[in-house]
Amino acid sequence: MINELEMIGNELWANVYGTDCLARIDKTSGSVTGWLVLNGILERQSAAAEAKAAGREGPDVLNGIAWDPDGKRIFVTGKLWPAMFEIQLEPARELTLKRARRMCIPRINIFRAR
Template identity: 50%
Template sequence: MLLLALCAPAAAQAPGPAPASSPARPAPAPIPVYGYEVVRAFPHDPAAFTQGLVIRNGVLIESTGRNPSSVRRVRLEDGVVLQSHELDPEYFGEGLTEKDGRVFSLSWINGVGFIWNADDLKPVSRFAYAGEGWGLTHDGSRLILSDGSATLRFLDLDTLAETGRVAVTLNGRPLGRLNELEWIDGEVWANVWQTDFIVRIDPASGQVVGVIDLTGLLPRDQAKDPLDDVLNGIAWDAKNRRLFVTGKNWPTLFEIKLTGPR
């Protein structure tokens, strides 16, 4: 799927007489595409297969995949890992979010989520969910989970029971491979796996309302494996309105600001 091609309005139907009772529909407005400027670059552990990322009180909380997978607290300024907790070898770590001192993280195919204390990463409890776990964020009252498909799932923050789903579409077409998630100003922002794009999703309708093109953010020669070492990781500092992004095994975490749209 060529993401930018899907940002253009859908192609018109073949010409032909329209029924008199069916006025022509206006062409859909093009989806805005944003660029970026780098504000600052920070060191990032190049061995961290980043799956989830948030910032809390100036400290990054990050989940990593592969074996061993981990959740960790990371000092923003120099990338030093302050604390780390490894998952049991049977779990491949996935997305992560934080709410009121609780860190929620996912596993890929085990259907098991974990809750940690945000201050010291001590385990608190576990929870179950159906299907795969990819990305995770919250809107203040619900966890929002991606599973690699074109669907976002909502879980109650207290009971952790699923309360609903929404299908994500771009120009009316399903958009899958939604990975790491972040809640920003009423929208769900999602990495699209193995691309240089972040999409901005209306959580009520599931429609993509904007695309962020981060092509060229990390020079290609710094990615050891172009299929694995891909853009993944969005952290929003709401208090200071700072946006951070990184990728799997990237040596750098970037603070960026958006430009455009174009």
């Protein structure tokens, strides 16, 4: 369920499709080394209302990551989003790793034929 990959330094960053989460992945082992939870980065209700008033589709999923190596800047955006955001990393103060995993790892239902 990952898309939009970007190398940032020695890490591979990936958007987890359908969430407002980015996974930080060790490029050698493939292990997830951290999560970025971007809930609330886009005020979806007001962006949807603005799009509707302008006769456009409203914003969809987060799906864009860009790295500016010269300026050491990270940008994110989404499908049909009205803006691109520069982000800076800050440690989560009230978000546990367990909660981040629940928010960021999609639950997949597997149905078996009988």
